[in-house]
Amino acid sequence: MLTLYHFWSSTCSRKVRITLAEKGLDWESHHIDIVTKLDNLEPDYVKLNPNGVVPTLDHDGKIIIESNIIIEYLDDTFPEVSLKPEDTYQRALMRLWLDTAEMQVHKNINMVSYNKRHVPRMNKLFTKEEQIEILMRFPGADKRATMLKRLENGVSAEEEAFAEERLGDVMDKMELTLASSEWLVGDSFSLADIAIAPFIERFEANGMEALVDWNKRPKAGDWWSRVQARPSYQTAYAFQNPNA
Numbered sequence: 744m745l746t747l748y749h750f751w752s753s754t755c756s757r758k759v760r761i762t763l764a765e766k767g768l769d770w771e772s773h774h775i776d777i778v779t780k781l782d783n784l785e786p787d788y789v790k791l792n793p794n795g796v797v798p799t800l801d802h803d804g805k806i807i808i809e810s811n812i813i814i815e816y817l818d819d820t821f822p823e824v825s826l827k828p829e830d831t832y833q834r835a836l837m838r839l840w841l842d843t844a845e846m847q848v849h850k851n852i853n854m855v856s857y858n859k860r861h862v863p864r865m866n867k868l869f870t871k872e873e874q875i876e877i878l879m880r881f882p883g884a885d886k887r888a889t890m891l892k893r894l895e896n897g898v899s900a901e902e903e904a905f906a907e908e909r910l911g912d913v914m915d916k917m918e919l920t921l922a923s924s925e926w927l928v929g930d931s932f933s934l935a936d937i938a939i940a941p942f943i944e945r946f947e948a949n950g951m952e953a954l955v956d957w958n959k960r961p962k963a964g965d966w967w968s969r970v971q972a973r974p975s976y977q978t979a980y981a982f983q984n985p986n987a
């Protein structure tokens with residue numbers, strides 16, 4: 744039995760929901776409200792995910808964290824519908840996209856989303872003192888320190904612009920790659936496409952025009968249309984906030 748601890752609009756959770764849908768796997772939903780209820784900081788959840796973040800997968804009592812590791816675990820464990828290239832070099836390229844999704848895209852979109860999404864959302868729900876208390880409950884020292892610094896000093900226009908440029912680098916790499924292959928790795932849809940897709944939707948939702956101007960990057964635009972047309976993408980995005 745598969746249970747996914749996830750949040751409806753989290754990019755990392757969406758990666759896993761797309762993978763589950765591509766593979767036609769049944770799963771049970773355990774919604775973790777990371778915004779208003781802060782379920783992710785509850786001690787029982789932190790026992791499962793010591794970083795206090797979503798997603799977390801429970802497969803018959805085996806706990807797996809980190810979205811990239813979860814999607815590879817699912818693909819390895821349920822190989823009937825494969826989302827990995829056969830060729831080992833192509834597999835390495837696929838893993839490089841997974842790494843890019845986490846180390847370049849997730850990291851920089853977090854920076855860009857801070858003023859756009861995070862600050863207005865938190866200020867609406869909590870006073871500054873409450874926000875400090877919440878951050879002190881974060882289990883990871885690194886994240887706690889980064890977020891406390893951001894709360895004190897904000898994210899500057901320069902930091903935001905730099906992060907957006909790094910996201911532009913990834914979009915350029917996609918455009919170049921997709922000039923000679925149908926999908927991010929070769930001619931089959933793979934975990935590489937799944938790992939990147941939710942962030943493109945986030946760029947659009949954030950109104951980051953320079954990144955999603957498909958006249959400028961037509962190959963990436965065509966790829967994006969094909970990703971969104973897949974039933975797996977639609978199923979993953981149909982999951983709405985159960986508390987709304």
Ligand SMILES: N[C@@H](CCC(=O)N[C@@H](CS)C(=O)NCC(=O)O)C(=O)O
Pocket residue numbers: 753754755756777783795796797798808809810811845
């Ligand atoms: N590297 C982790 C990142 C997980 C992560 O940052 N999740 C976000 C949502 S996309 C989260 O739970 N944030 C809650 C918080 O920061 O309080 C993964 O890929 O699973």
